Amino acid sequence: MxxxxxxxxxxxxxxxxxxxxxxxxxxxxxxxxxxxxxxxxxxxxxxxxxxxxxxxxxxxxxxxxxxxxxxxxxxxxxxxxxxxxxxxxxxxxxxxxxxxxxxxxGSIKARGGIYEVLKHAETLAMAAGILSPEDNYAKLAQPQFKDFFSRYKIAVGSTGNLGLSIGIISSALGFQVTVHMSADAKEWKKKLLRSKGVTVIEYSEDYSKAVAEGRKQCAADPDCYFIDDENSKDLFLGxxxxxxxxxxxxxxxxxxxxxxxxxxxxxxxxxxxxxxxxxxxxxxxxxxxxxxxxxxxxxxxxxxxxxxxxxxxxxxxxxxxxxxxxxxxxxxxxxxxxxxxxxxxxxxxxxxxxxxxxxxxxxxxxxxxxxxxxxxxxxxxxxxxxxxxxxxxxxxxxxxxxxxxxxxxxxxxxxxxxxxxxxxxxxxxxx
Ligand SMILES: Cc1ncc(COP(=O)(O)O)c(C=O)c1O
CATH class of the missing domain: 3.40.50.1100 (Rossmann fold)
Structure with a gap:
């Protein structure tokens, strides 16, 4: 240096x-x-x-x-x-x-977070043969799609705002979603997420720990998709x-x-x-x-x-x-x-x-x-x-x-x- x-x-x-x-x-x-x-x-x-x-x-x-x-x-x-x-x-x-x-x-994290969840939902639905790029995607709001997505889990580690964006869009689509929150995350953000049916797990350590724990817990479950704020190309592109x-x-x-x-x-x-x-x-x-x-x-x-x-x-x-x-x-x-x-x-x-x-x-x-x-x-x-x-x-x-x-x-x-x-x-x- x-x-x-x-x-x-x-x-x-x-x-x-x-x-x-x-x-x-x-x-x-x-x-x-x-x-x-x-x-x-x-x-x-x-x-x-x-x-x-x-x-x-x-x-x-x-x-x-x-x-x-x-x-x-x-x-x-x-x-x-x-x-x-x-x-x-x-x-x-x-x-x-x-x-x-x-x-x-309500934050910049909505750009990447929402994009990655939508991409994941599209990938799952296309792989199951129930969606094609020419379709009107409004159909994904229908109960049978919510039912389909409810079989899958999404997890993320967050200081608050990424958790809000991923929690809100994932639960709106029907996914089971868990947000691993660092000690810095504000109480009102956790409360808001829980009110939308999101599982919030709290840590007394900082963001790195919340991400590491989320990654570890998700890796053990083949139906769980981890959104990796430390490495994700999809978040980046969003x-x-x-x-x-x-x-x-x-x-x-x-x-x-x-x-x-x-x-x-x-x-x-x-x-x-x-x-x-x-x-x-x-x-x-x-x-x-x-x-x-x-x-x-x-x-x-x-x-x-x-x-x-x-x-x-x-x-x-x-x-x-x-x-x-x-x-x-x-x-x-x-x-x-x-x-x-x-x-x-x-x-x-x-x-x-x-x-x-x-x-x-x-x-x-x-x-x-x-x-x-x-x-x-x-x-x-x-x-x-x-x-x-x-x-x-x-x-x-x-x-x-x-x-x-x-x-x-x-x-x-x-x-x-x-x-x-x-x-x-x-x-x-x-x-
Ligand atoms: C309000 C706000 N600004 C900026 C950022 C920075 O984004 P990144 O962590 O991707 O650098 C964040 C991250 O959560 C945020 O919540």
């Missing part, structure tokens, strides 16, 4: 926020050409989601035509407030990608479809992305699947005109530690004296995805880390300026535009990743915590 990375590692272990630019990044064409997963796989995933639209529309009428997508919103008042708070001009325009308000499961949808939204908003109009995207990172899949899709579409940054809590910096040390296997933040305890429950992950680490190594532009206090401030500021409710994990992407020097032609997209289902009374406590921190800056107690 070179001297610069040694110093960075030292800052990370002291829990100080850092910004890391990826020196091993290759051109998008070079990096993408080395991967087994291709653009055709993204299109295949998008087409599969299209086939399921009649079913999704039937089961979840809150979606628009069975498409699970979120708005891209300009947030100019937030931009002004951030410039003021951080005493820094942000070059270019600022947008929020509101996966915080994705229908059905997330990647967001890039096609974003292209459409940017076109509709007449936002140009080219070598004179760069796009900057800030993606909260837990195990890495969601930000990895989206980066993969975006780099295929926008090539080197898109700059993708992952964001991790200072207490859970597993991806940056993996990329700095080259240790993707078996790495856990605790080996560096870091506790993996953060209010950003979706990002409370101690070991990075191996699949994503290998891809991210040459593809992403960088990573920054953020403290929990900063998350709460940004969460409150977004509500004050734009009236948008997000959870702490989802606030992580908001800091990005204040950390880089970019041209006035730049477009910044902060990916807000969760919040819709957060109960109001819990959100209210978070908001007031953030407000308290912001007020203490004004009165000079802090900063």
């Amino acid at each position: 070179n001297e610069f990375n040694e110093k960075l590692l030292n800052q990370i272990t002291k829990l100080n926020p850092v910004v890391w630019q990826n020196k091993k990044k290759e051109t998008s064409d070079q990096a993408l050409s080395k991967l087994d997963i291709t653009y055709t796989d993204i299109i295949d995933a998008a087409e599969r989601l299209n086939r399921f639209r009649p079913l999704i529309s039937n089961l979840f009428p809150e979606t628009v035509n069975g498409i699970i997508e979120s708005p891209l919103l300009a947030i100019p008042a937030m931009k002004k407030a951030m410039e003021n708070l951080y005493q820094k001009d942000i070059g270019g325009r600022l947008y929020l990608k509101c996966d915080s308000h994705l229908k059905i499961a 997330y990647s479809v967001a890039a096609l949808r974003l292209l459409d939204q940017l076109n509709k908003a007449s936002i140009t992305v080219d070598d004179r109009h760069p796009l900057y995207v800030y993606l909260p990172c837990g195990v890495g699947g969601a930000p990895g899949g989206i980066t993969f899709g975006l780099k295929h579409i926008f090539k080197d005109n898109v700059n993708c940054y992952f964001v991790e809590p200072t207490h859970s910096p597993c991806m940056i530690l993996g990329l700095l040390t080259g240790k993707y296997d078996q790495l856990h933040v605790r080996e560096y004296g870091i506790d993996n305890i953060t209010e950003a429950d979706g990002l409370a992950v101690g070991s990075p995805s191996k699949l994503v680490s290998h891809i991210a190594e040459k593809l992403i532009d960088g990573i920054y880390t953020i403290s929990d206090d900063e998350l709460f401030k940004l969460l409150a500021l977004l509500n004050d300026t734009e009236g948008i409710k997000i959870e702490p994990s989802a606030a992580a992407g908001l800091l990005g535009p204040t950390l880089l020097d970019t041209s006035q032609n730049a477009t910044h997209i902060c990916w807000a990743t969760g919040g819709l289902l957060l109960p109001d009374e819990i959100y209210s406590d978070m908001y007031h915590k953030g407000k308290g921190l912001l007020n203490s800056i004004k009165t000079g107690i802090n900063r």
